[in-house]
Amino acid sequence: MQIVDVKEKWINRINTVTIGATRAEGGTRARTVTVGGETTLPLLTFEGEIPNPPVVAGLVVDVVPPDWPDALKKAIGPEINSPTEWAQKAVKQFGADLICLKLLGPDPLGKNLPADHAAKTVKALLEAVDVPLIIWGCGDLEKDNVVLPEVSQAARGENCLIGPATEKNYRTLAAIGKADKHKLIGEAPVDINIAKQINILLQDAGFDIKDVVMCQVTAALGYGFDYVYTIFERVRIAGLKGDKHMALPQIANVGWETWKVKEAIADEDVLPGWDRLDKRGPRWEATTAGGYIQAGADILTLAHPESIAITKQTISELMKGDQ
Amino acid sequence: MALTAMSIYKNLPKTNCKDCGFPTCMAFAMQVAAKQKELTACPHLSEQAKGEFSEASAPPMKLVRVGGAGAEGFEIGQETVMFRHEEKFHHAPAIAVKIAAALSDGDAAARLDAINKAQWVRVGQQLGVRAAALELDGLPADKAAARAKALAASSRVPFILMAKDAGVMGAAVGAIAGKRPLIYQASATNADAFIKLALGHKCPLAITADSLESLADLAKTAKDRGVSDLVLSLDAKNPAKTLRQLAIARRAALKKSFRALGFPAMVDASLDNPARETVMASAFAAKYAGIVIVNGLEASELLPILTTIQNVYTDPQVPNIVETKLYEIGSTTPDSPVLFTTNFSLTYFCVAGEVERSKIPAFICVVDSGGLGVLNAYAGDKISPEKVVKTLEAQKVPDRVKHRRLIIPGLLPSFRSEIEETSVWKQVLIGPENASGIPAFLKQHGKQ
Numbered sequence: 021m022q023i024v025d026v027k028e029k030w031i032n033r034i035n036t037v038t039i040g041a042t043r044a045e046g047g048t049r050a051r052t053v054t055v056g057g058e059t060t061l062p063l064l065t066f067e068g069e070i071p072n073p074p075v076v077a078g079l080v081v082d083v084v085p086p087d088w089p090d091a092l093k094k095a096i097g098p099e100i101n102s103p104t105e106w107a108q109k110a111v112k113q114f115g116a117d118l119i120c121l122k123l124l125g126p127d128p129l130g131k132n133l134p135a136d137h138a139a140k141t142v143k144a145l146l147e148a149v150d151v152p153l154i155i156w157g158c159g160d161l162e163k164d165n166v167v168l169p170e171v172s173q174a175a176r177g178e179n180c181l182i183g184p185a186t187e188k189n190y191r192t193l194a195a196i197g198k199a200d201k202h203k204l205i206g207e208a209p210v211d212i213n214i215a216k217q218i219n220i221l222l223q224d225a226g227f228d229i230k231d232v233v234m235c236q237v238t239a240a241l242g243y244g245f246d247y248v249y250t251i252f253e254r255v256r257i258a259g260l261k262g263d264k265h266m267a268l269p270q271i272a273n274v275g276w277e278t279w280k281v282k283e284a285i286a287d288e289d290v291l292p293g294w295d296r297l298d299k300r301g302p303r304w305e306a307t308t309a310g311g312y313i314q315a316g317a318d319i320l321t322l323a324h325p326e327s328i329a330i331t332k333q334t335i336s337e338l339m340k341g342d343q
Numbered sequence: 344m345a346l347t348a349m350s351i352y353k354n355l356p357k358t359n360c361k362d363c364g365f366p367t368c369m370a371f372a373m374q375v376a377a378k379q380k381e382l383t384a385c386p387h388l389s390e391q392a393k394g395e396f397s398e399a400s401a402p403p404m405k406l407v408r409v410g411g412a413g414a415e416g417f418e419i420g421q422e423t424v425m426f427r428h429e430e431k432f433h434h435a436p437a438i439a440v441k442i443a444a445a446l447s448d449g450d451a452a453a454r455l456d457a458i459n460k461a462q463w464v465r466v467g468q469q470l471g472v473r474a475a476a477l478e479l480d481g482l483p484a485d486k487a488a489a490r491a492k493a494l495a496a497s498s499r500v501p502f503i504l505m506a507k508d509a510g511v512m513g514a515a516v517g518a519i520a521g522k523r524p525l526i527y528q529a530s531a532t533n534a535d536a537f538i539k540l541a542l543g544h545k546c547p548l549a550i551t552a553d554s555l556e557s558l559a560d561l562a563k564t565a566k567d568r569g570v571s572d573l574v575l576s577l578d579a580k581n582p583a584k585t586l587r588q589l590a591i592a593r594r595a596a597l598k599k600s601f602r603a604l605g606f607p608a609m610v611d612a613s614l615d616n617p618a619r620e621t622v623m624a625s626a627f628a629a630k631y632a633g634i635v636i637v638n639g640l641e642a643s644e645l646l647p648i649l650t651t652i653q654n655v656y657t658d659p660q661v662p663n664i665v666e667t668k669l670y671e672i673g674s675t676t677p678d679s680p681v682l683f684t685t686n687f688s689l690t691y692f693c694v695a696g697e698v699e700r701s702k703i704p705a706f707i708c709v710v711d712s713g714g715l716g717v718l719n720a721y722a723g724d725k726i727s728p729e730k731v732v733k734t735l736e737a738q739k740v741p742d743r744v745k746h747r748r749l750i751i752p753g754l755l756p757s758f759r760s761e762i763e764e765t766s767v768w769k770q771v772l773i774g775p776e777n778a779s780g781i782p783a784f785l786k787q788h789g790k791q
């Protein structure tokens with residue numbers, strides 16, 4: 021029997037955002053990465069197109085996060101102690117499409133490294149790998165306001181994706197994004213109204229939101245994942261329905277958030293009957309990523325080589341046609 | 344399809360006899376339209392009206408029970424929305440683990456034992472495998488029946504009986520029919536015999552076909568023959584296609600009242616690569632399978648899937664709160680440290696989990712913050728030093744411990760001086776901002 025037609029008519033296209041600049045474009049990247057451009061919900065290619073599959077950004081941290089479990093450090097290998105070697109391994113061996121550098125070093129609660137240290141790391145990374153770069157501040161907004169401008173300048177012309185731009189620091193970010201030709205991450209604290217507000221604020225500050233990727237302070241599976249998953253869905257639906265302030269690609273910082281939660285860091289001695297951490301951790305990360313892909317994520321940051329591999333495979337399988 | 348009060352009224356006797364408990368037929372019709380009353384509360388309906396209504400007023404997706412009544416089975420289906428924010432998802436999918444036909448009786452029993460034990464408590468909820476998928480093809484009929492019977496006798500969960508051969512299926516269903524196993528699965532080649540089995544044994548039936556169109560045909564055939572406890576079954580050969588089919592079937596049922604697909608769905612997601620299976624099974628469970636069959640029985644394979652279900656099926660309209668009381672983690676003594684946190688369940692369970700991880704017994708005083716996390720509660724004036732002190736008193740914490748040291752959330756450093764000045768808690772310690780810092784903090788400050 022004929023199945024009733026269930027197609028929705030979406031009226032708007034999600035913005036496309038390209039990260040990275042080749043030599044011809046004023047940068048030094050061998051290739052660029054483009055995300056967004058959807059005219060339908062994830063997977064539902066019978067009523068629209070998904071021109072750019074989601075991409076995996078290999079997470080690299082400038083200093084080794086003190087809370088990361090040994091199982092993760094071991095899986096990444098000794099290169100974890102050198103951001104440049106780590107990034108090279110993430111691209112060549114793990115298969116990352118681009119690199120996300122998390123600048124934990126400047127965090128005042130941690131090592132409190134100066135801005136020029138971060139700028140040097142960024143420069144070194146740009147020399148070590150030729151894929152596009154995402155640069156993520158430590159999250160202390162005062163410190164980010166000092167560090168990110170220097171970092172931005174160090175990467176001038178490379179068309180990086182830099183963040184987070186929040187309600188409190190969007191002016192600084194808009195200014196450096198414009199001055200040094202970078203894309204920005206707008207970040208909201210698990211609140212869909214603020215998520216939209218940040219885009220409006222960036223626009224008002226003169227930054228084109230066609231150059232913005234949205235982030236909702238990613239929650240790892242089991243830790244508010246339901247809230248963020250639903251915001252991803254609502255943002256995407258609003259964007260497809262025509263809300264220009266919501267029609268933006270979305271990034272899920274899965275790698276950074278997953279390796280803080282009990283299920284990814286505590287081994288069997290703490291969680292008896294929960295299986296070995298070296299198996300559980302990467303699956304927690306990959307399943308979190310898979311969930312966000314279904315909800316509308318365009319960029320996933322991931323740390324563990326195994327979850328990078330599974331997620332790459334998940335993406336290629338989910339992008340298949342019906343044949 | 345939602346019926347309007349007017350369309351219901353048209354088919355009522357219009358006598359205003361009040362036997363339904365309402366003053367007029369119209370008042371009653373409005374109650375039915377608002378789903379506050381069942382149509383059957385009017386004792387004077389004509390047979391014809393009854394027939395028309397039961398079809399039109401049935402929920403767009405059937406509720407199907409697998410297994411026995413109560414905790415011995417589970418219900419799936421009767422979903423109402425495509426996205427959880429539109430209302431909520433109602434019946435969490437059941438994860439079923441396969442028991443291969445090729446296993447020896449002893450190995451099959453051991454696997455069932457592992458399925459029985461595959462249960463965990465996570466943030467206060469029991470999670471676990473909820474069905475055993477027993478493969479029977481390849482076994483002789485009498486052996487299949489004996490195995491089904493033997494395993495069912497010691498099973499915590501209901502069975503999905505998997506066979507293509509009607510003789511094998513008939514023997515196995517016959518052996519455990521009282522436990523209402525799901526018959527898996529009727530297809531173009533065996534539909535006639537399998538529908539007969541479902542009818543004869545009053546068991547739910549999974550149906551499959553190579554397209555949604557043929558699946559709808561098969562559903563209609565089964566329904567016309569009296570089997571309406573149906574589950575639409577799909578395979579995972581091309582997960583993208585399967586996820587699209589799940590979305591189309593659900594949309595057709597919920598948004599277009601397309602009855603032939605108005606049933607819960609299931610996916611056999613058993614794959615050889617465990618990590619891939621975990622990720623794909625989670626995807627099917629999130630959108631929109633009612634049953635997902637897997638091979639993996641390790642906690643690292645099942646917990647991500649079960650947690651995905653736990654999260655996606657959380658009711659977004661209900662604040663997630665825990666009881667505001669004093670919680671004791673581990674064997675506390677009057678020397679054990681005291682912490683306070685909010686009654687937002689995620690916050691509480693993160694704190695409780697970390698205290699547990701520290702292996703240092705402690706008291707956690709949960710303060711009513713209206714279901715908000717620490718920062719939001721503070722920003723919204725839902726938590727104050729005064730409220731914390733009062734709650735500690737109400738929970739008789741000063742009587743439970745000898746010391747007067749209180750560990751407060753690192754996100755509320757400003758509470759310290761006021762609590763110290765206005766209460767018996769003279770030594771306030773500012774804890775970590777992140778729950779993950781609790782074990783280190785307790786090791787340093789928790790002991791005398």
Ligand code: SF4
Pocket residue numbers: 355356357358359360361362363364365366367368371384385386387388
């Ligand atoms: S019982 Fe039926 S006929 Fe009587 S008032 Fe109610 S709806 Fe009308």
